[in-house]
Amino acid sequence: MTVYMLRCADGSFYVGSTKQEIEARVWEHNNLPVDGYTAKRRPVSLVFTESYERITDAIARERQIKGWSRKKKEALIALSYDALPGLSRRSHLTR
Template identity: 70%
Template sequence: MEVTVYILRCRDGSYYTGLTKQNIEARLWEHNEGIYQGYTFKRRPVELVFMEVYDRIIDAIARERQIKGWNQRKKEALIALNYEGLPDLSRRGPVGTSE
């Protein structure tokens, strides 16, 4: 079973991190159609900016939790695939919106 961890950029510039077992395009459609009341509902439209696919749901859950704990600058480094810069972006100074 494949599980996708994804980050959406919301209309207000904030980020939403989630995971899904369904096709990522279908999940993105659900967010943009407002199928579920939640974080992205009032922040539509949203744009898919990052995704990783995992074979084990436990690994995907751990990664989603990790990313949700990051500040906005660190999420932006991940989106830019700047893996080398991630360790330097701990939570110091002003923290951006994270979800």
């Protein structure tokens, strides 16, 4: 199972998960006539992936990332894992 993040043409991010090959899933986001978040924000480009053995782990990670701020998502894309704790909403509330 793959958790992925796309950058949309409008600069926003889309977070999803899939069992299929990631290239095929990105192609679907860019080409299928399906109503959804990315349909009106094409083209999209793949900016991040993580793989999981268990579906439950992938779904939990997808939900976690969806709740993150834009800055935190950008740090994840840049693989700046050390910056993530400082960008959490809880961390900002206690400052």
